[in-house]
Amino acid sequence: MKITNEMKLTLLSRSVNESLARTVVAAFAAQLDPTLDELGDLKTAVSEAVTNCIVHAYPNGLGRVLITAKIYDGDIIEIIVRDTGCGIPDVEQARQTLFTTGGAERSGMGFTIMDSFMDSLKVRSTVGKGTTVTMRKRLNARYRSAPR
């Protein structure tokens, strides 16, 4: 697959940046002429991934959240959200619906939402080194569902 465009954004892990992150990715994705539902799906998945870096990755302070978005062949968007925080000891367990280490203010639904709102979700993590979440979605439902 050929990359046709790319952007990078680095943010401090402050919660005020959650809306900035999803808004920037949505603005980048706009060149693919997505439907409103597709944009909503991207914003939601980005919000979940970035919130996880902010809430879970840096329990003792602030760190960096690195967001990369790439467009492949004109209709696939790949979003990579990376932190250099504490890492996840058991990724398979973390991805289970309702699993959370965050207590009552978390729902344990973040990975479930990323999973169902995007076409693919890959989570790589090393304890003490950090976590990388890679998500892909093919856009342009409006053209695919149009009569040929």
Added chain:
Amino acid sequence: MKLSYTKSSDALTVKIAGEIDHHTAQSLLASLSALLDTQHPLSIILDFSGVGFMDSSGIAVILNCSRRMKELGGRLEIVSVSSQARRVFSTVGLDKLMRISYGGTYEDNK
């Protein structure tokens, strides 16, 4: 995040305006809890027409609020939900646990 409310004989309608994420969830929960404590409503209706975005942090707020309403013997209902928030509600199955309306029609899946 802005809240405004109107009270009828038994229902408290709370209109929420803004985006609900982890950044705004804590103050939203605090405001809703304060309303429950002072107004003692039999039922609460959350008007989502001004909610432009909600992620799973909002789910935790809604579940918390719904639990408190159950303890008080009342119920919670959500109206005027956008397409984006609706997809979040249905992905986590909340539309099966409470009345959530979208586009003016109720979808009671209980």
